[in-house]
Amino acid sequence: MIKRYSRKELTDIWSEENKYKIWLNVEIASAEAMEKIGQIPRGVASIVKKKAKINVKRIHQIETEVKHDVIAFLTSITEKAGSKARYLHLGMTSSDVVDTSFNIQLIQSGKIILKDIDEILKVLKKKAKKYKFTPCMGRSHGIHAEPITFGLKLASYYEEFKRNRNRLKIAIDEVSTCAISGAVGTFANINPKVERHVAKKLNLKVEPISTQIIPRDRHAVYFSILGIIAGSIERVAIEIRHLQRTEVYELQEYFSKNQKGSSAMPHKKNPILSENLTGLSRMVRSAVLPALENIALWHERDISHSSVERNIGPDANITIDFALTRLANILDNMIIYPKRMMKNLSITHGLIFSQEIMLELTKSGFSREKSYKVVQNYVKKSLAENLDLFDLILKDKSIMKKIPPQKLKKIFSYDKHFKYVNFIFKRVFR
Numbered sequence: 001m002i003k004r005y006s007r008k009e010l011t012d013i014w015s016e017e018n019k020y021k022i023w024l025n026v027e028i029a030s031a032e033a034m035e036k037i038g039q040i041p042r043g044v045a046s047i048v049k050k051k052a053k054i055n056v057k058r059i060h061q062i063e064t065e066v067k068h069d070v071i072a073f074l075t076s077i078t079e080k081a082g083s084k085a086r087y088l089h090l091g092m093t094s095s096d097v098v099d100t101s102f103n104i105q106l107i108q109s110g111k112i113i114l115k116d117i118d119e120i121l122k123v124l125k126k127k128a129k130k131y132k133f134t135p136c137m138g139r140s141h142g143i144h145a146e147p148i149t150f151g152l153k154l155a156s157y158y159e160e161f162k163r164n165r166n167r168l169k170i171a172i173d174e175v176s177t178c179a180i181s182g183a184v185g186t187f188a189n190i191n192p193k194v195e196r197h198v199a200k201k202l203n204l205k206v207e208p209i210s211t212q213i214i215p216r217d218r219h220a221v222y223f224s225i226l227g228i229i230a231g232s233i234e235r236v237a238i239e240i241r242h243l244q245r246t247e248v249y250e251l252q253e254y255f256s257k258n259q260k261g262s263s264a265m266p267h268k269k270n271p272i273l274s275e276n277l278t279g280l281s282r283m284v285r286s287a288v289l290p291a292l293e294n295i296a297l298w299h300e301r302d303i304s305h306s307s308v309e310r311n312i313g314p315d316a317n318i319t320i321d322f323a324l325t326r327l328a329n330i331l332d333n334m335i336i337y338p339k340r341m342m343k344n345l346s347i348t349h350g351l352i353f354s355q356e357i358m359l360e361l362t363k364s365g366f367s368r369e370k371s372y373k374v375v376q377n378y379v380k381k382s383l384a385e386n387l388d389l390f391d392l393i394l395k396d397k398s399i400m401k402k403i404p405p406q407k408l409k410k411i412f413s414y415d416k417h418f419k420y421v422n423f424i425f426k427r428v429f430r
Contacts, residue, residue, distance in 0.1 A: 005280060010321045013108045014314035020054045022101040023073055026198060027088045030096075030180055033197035039190075040087040048088065051081040070094040091189030095301065096180045099214040102309065103175045104202065106222055109317035110172040116324035117165045117229075121158060123331045125429060128154035132421060135414055136250060136341040137352070142242075144348050146355065147417045150250075150341065155428045157236050164229045171225040174218045178202060179210035184300045211300035216291075223291035223312060226320050230284035233323050237277035240330065244271045250341045254333035273330050280323040287312035349382050350389035356411045357393060357403070364402035374399070 003011075012018060031045040055076055063072035070089075078085040089097070132151035137144050180195035181187050187195075199206045207214050243250045253271050255261070261268030290312055294305035345352070354375050361371035378396070382389045390412050393399055403411070410416075 005322045006318050007322055007325060009112055010109060010318040011314075013105055013112075014318060016056045016059075017054060019101060019105065020056065020059065020073060022104050023070075023097050024048075024052060024054065024077065025202065026097050026100050026180075027074075027077070029198040029201040030092060030194050031088055032201070033191075033194040034087070034090060036197070037191055037193055039194075040090055041084070044084050044087045047084050048077065048081045052077045052085070053080050055080075068094075070097060091182055091194075092180060093183045093212055095213045096182070099210075100178045100180065100198070100202070100204070102313065103177060103204070103214065105313065106175045106219070106317070107172055109321070110168060110175075110222070113226075113229075113317070113321055113324065114165060114168055114172075116321055116328070117161055117168065119328045120161050120324060120331065121165070123328050124154050124158040124161065127151075127331060128158055128425075129429075131336065131338075132425060133418060134336075134338050134341065135345060135418070137344050144344075144352055146352050147345060147414050149418060149421055150336065150338075152421060152424060153239070155425060157232075159428050160232050160235070164225075164232055167225045167228060171222040174221045176204050177207040177214055177218065178204040179207040179214045181207070181210050184212050185210040213297075213301045213305075216294040216297065216305055219309070220291045220295050223287050223316060226316050227285040227288035229320060230281035230323065233320075233327050234278050234281035236327060236331070237274040237281070240274040240334065241271045241278075244269075244274075248340075248344065249337065250344060251334050251336050253330055254335060273326060277323055277327060277330075280319050280326075284316050284320050284323070287316040349387065350412055351379055351382060353412050354379055354389070356416065357389075357399075357408075360403050360407070360411065361399065366402070 028045050028049050031040060031048065034040040035042050035045060058076045058079070059069070059072045062075050063069055066072055066075070071094075074085075074089055077088065128151045130151070131154065132149060134150040135147055136150045136153070138146050138148035178195060178199040179185070180190065180198050181192075182190045195206055198204075240251065240253065242248065244252045252269060253273055255269045260266075261270050290308045294308055297305060358368075358371045358375045361374065362368050366374070374396075378389060378392045381387065382392060390408065393403075393408060394405070400408075
């Protein structure tokens with residue numbers, strides 16, 4: 001992943017240095033177990049732990065000759081730790097180390113991503129409560145529908161990210177497994193006690209049944225959840241982009257003192273961070289299909305999944321971490337314009353109260369079809385002649401016989417739309 005869209009916490013996890021450190025931890029934990037059951041001489045694990053050093057450059061040098069990364073890694077460790085290191089990896093297969101370590105990297109990433117989501121939840125909760133009763137336009141199909149509050153809009157995002165947090169915890173649990181079971185998962189040359197020890201030492205669960213690899217449906221779950229989280233990020237980002245449009249302008253991203261919006265037009269203030277999030281979300285979602293396709297491998301394994309995971313492992317995790325951090329910053333610093341929200345509520349001259357007029361006419365004796373047609377005709381007239389719907393309805397004697405003036409005034413108020421805001425907030429922020 002390029003540095004522009006990366007944070008050090010995640011790039012460190014996916015560095016080769018960290019990967020090989022985890023490999024070494026898996027090998028040492030396996031050696032400890034083998035010593036306990038008498039499979040290898042005592043002292044191997046302690047000597048390796050003491051003398052082994054990770055030298056990425058040297059591993060690469062060896063790999064250019066042997067064309068095998070795990071063999072290159074083991075050779076480099078033996079060079080440092082001495083002859084006793086030859087007992088490392090006894091009865092194991094490369095995937096025992098690689099798969100268990102890959103899962104640990106996913107867990108390490110997932111825990112940071114959980115913290116990222118926590119930060120978004122914190123910001124959304126604060127902002128939702130601040131704008132709990134700030135009226136704004138609810139839109140469907142991009143068209144004015146009925147009033148809501150800006151706080152409700154943010155509360156909706158809060159609840160969605162709560163679900164995302166729960167999903168990610170499940171996904172982390174899915175990949176929290178360990179397989180040290182040998183060439184095709186039969187433990188032919190290694191005792192199952194080794195696997196159990198490694199799992200306990202590294203805070204993992206034993207994979208109930210593996211082939212040569214840990215089943216890839218587990219990883220498909222993890223990357224699918226990242227894709228869903230990316231969708232939620234984009235949902236918020238698109239809303240910000242729409243609401244910042246000149247014609248709407250109910251909010252905007254923070255624009256710093258010396259920031260420039262356009263090389264050609266000095267007046268421009270563009271929602272570039274939110275647009276960036278849309279692009280980054282696409283990148284994360286692009287990892288989902290390959291992860292799903294990795295499930296079906298030949299027999300007990302083939303290598304077609306390997307190149308995929310070397311790419312999507314770091315890229316998807318680093319990108320989602322960066323995107324979540326950026327979103328939290330956008331939400332925390334965005335500028336809200338309540339007066340513009342009120343202005344936009346009134347631009348359709350009261351048409352947003354059309355449903356309540358129709359319902360009141362229906363309750364007073366009109367058929368639903370007649371009520372709809374009567375109100376729709378006045379809506380058309382209001383739009384065509386730029387007239388207030390309230391004034392048009394007030395002049396219709398047949399309607400006013402059914403709806404008294406005081407009742408009509410109540411219909412053209414926001415009270416009814418906001419009477420359950422507290423009720424909704426209690427459900428979301430319980």
